[in-house]
Amino acid sequence: MTKTGLVALTDVNKHFGDLHVLKDINLSIAKGEVVVVIGPSGSGKSTLCRAINRLEPIDSGTITLDGQPLPSEGKALARLRADVGMVFQSFNLFAHKTILQNVTLGPSKVRGQSKSVAEEKARGLLERVGVTAQADKYPAQLSGGQQQRVAIARALAMDPKVMLFDEPTSALDPEMIKEVLDVMVDLARQSMTMIVVTHEMGFARRAANRVVFMADGQIVEEAEPERFFTDPQTKRAQDFLSKIL
Ligand code: ADP
Ligand code: MG
Numbered sequence: 001m002t003k004t005g006l007v008a009l010t011d012v013n014k015h016f017g018d019l020h021v022l023k024d025i026n027l028s029i030a031k032g033e034v035v036v037v038i039g040p041s042g043s044g045k046s047t048l049c050r051a052i053n054r055l056e057p058i059d060s061g062t063i064t065l066d067g068q069p070l071p072s073e074g075k076a077l078a079r080l081r082a083d084v085g086m087v088f089q090s091f092n093l094f095a096h097k098t099i100l101q102n103v104t105l106g107p108s109k110v111r112g113q114s115k116s117v118a119e120e121k122a123r124g125l126l127e128r129v130g131v132t133a134q135a136d137k138y139p140a141q142l143s144g145g146q147q148q149r150v151a152i153a154r155a156l157a158m159d160p161k162v163m164l165f166d167e168p169t170s171a172l173d174p175e176m177i178k179e180v181l182d183v184m185v186d187l188a189r190q191s192m193t194m195i196v197v198t199h200e201m202g203f204a205r206r207a208a209n210r211v212v213f214m215a216d217g218q219i220v221e222e223a224e225p226e227r228f229f230t231d232p233q234t235k236r237a238q239d240f241l242s243k244i245l
Contacts, residue, residue, distance in 0.1 A: 004067060006031040006193050007052060007162055012061035014047055021047050022058070023217040029162070032191040036204040036225065039214035040240055045197045048214070049164045052195070053084035066161060082110045085155030085163040089170045091147040093139040093154070099126065100135040103154045111158065118157070125153040129183050145176025149183055162193040169200060199244055201229055213237045 005028030014022035021044045029035050037045050050056040052063060054070050054077060063070050065084065071077045093102050103122035107113040113121075126132050129149035131142070139147055148168060155163060165184065169177040181203045188194055188207035196203070204211055204225040211228040213221040215236045221228070229245075232238045 004064065005029050006033075006066060007195070008062075008064045009048075009052075010062045010064075012051065012058050012063060014044075014051060014056065014058045021217045022051065025061070025217075025219060027212065027219065029193060029195060031193055033210065034188045034192075034194045034196065034208045035210050035212055036208040037195060037197045037212045037214060038199060038204070038240075039220075043214040044217040045214055046166050049086065049166045049195065049197060052162075052164060053081055053086055055086075078110055082106065082158040083161045085158060085160035087148070087151050087155055087163065087165045087168050089167040091139070091144070091151045091171075093147055093150060095139055098136050098138060099131065099142070099150050102139070102150060103157050106154065107157050122153070122157055125156050126150070128156075128186075129153045130179070143176060144172045145179045148172065148176075148180045152180075152183055152187075156187075162195065163187065165194065165196040165198065167197050167199075169198065201225075201245070205229070213240070215240070 007029040009025050009027045012022050012025040025048065037048065039045055047056055051058050054072065065080065071080055094105070097105065100119065100122055103125060104118040107118040107121065108115065123132070123135065126135055129152055131146050131149055134142055134146060142150065169180050172180065181200060184196065184203065185207045208225045211223055211225050212219055213228065221232065221234045221237045229241065232241055
């Protein structure tokens with residue numbers, strides 16, 4: 001298993017009509033590894049994430065989690081979604097549920113946990129992400145940074161094997177970015193396997209083992225963060241970095 005990676009994509013292709021959005025993607029992520037995916041808008045980063053928890057079916061190639069091909073339907077698919085925690089740019093919390101309920105819902109429904117077990121765990125997670133005091137409030141009563149931290153707690157409540165983050169701080173006011181990144185750095189230090197789409201170089205430098213640079217649906221360059229940011233090898237990466245740095 002470790003040889004192929006906890007998450008492994010082999011020759012993955014995906015089209016939207018005539019648009020070829022993922023082109024022969026080969027990517028293997030080891031257990032405990034933190035991979036930052038970076039690249040211009042429209043390069044296929046979100047599609048890549050969505051393919052990994054099967055929100056988007058792929059046209060060809062294979063994706064495996066823990067050595068198993070991704071299931072396409074039924075209970076196995078629900079389990080896969082639980083195993084692959086996903087945090088989006090927009091926090092996507094359930095507006096009419098309290099913060100605590102947001103975190104206990106999945107474990108009760110999908111993992112079949114009792115209310116008391118789910119709640120105890122949820123409170124622990126809310127503490128871990130620093131929003132204990134908000135447990136009985138509703139999402140709209142929280143700041144964006146707090147909501148995003150709840151979204152992370154909600155995903156963690158399922159005991160995922162891997163966490164995907166798709167531009168988790170892009171919709172946040174600057175002063176809230178750090179509090180979310182700090183939670184993510186903490187997760188990385190606790191050996192969570194993570195795939196993180198972000199342009200936050202600070203996060204990549206603090207937490208990532210590898211940076212994957214995508215452009216036009218392809219992986220153009222891969223390197224350790226320090227190397228990638230200081231000495232990118234391809235013209236595409238150099239051009240991109242000159243725009244964002
Ligand atoms: P990124 O996250 O890197 O900005 P995306 O994966 O969102 O890129 O999108 C890659 C390309 O696929 C873009 O050209 C985008 O417009 C297109 N695309 C994404 N989702 C869809 C969809 N559901 N239908 C058609 N085209 C899509
Ligand atoms: Mg995107």
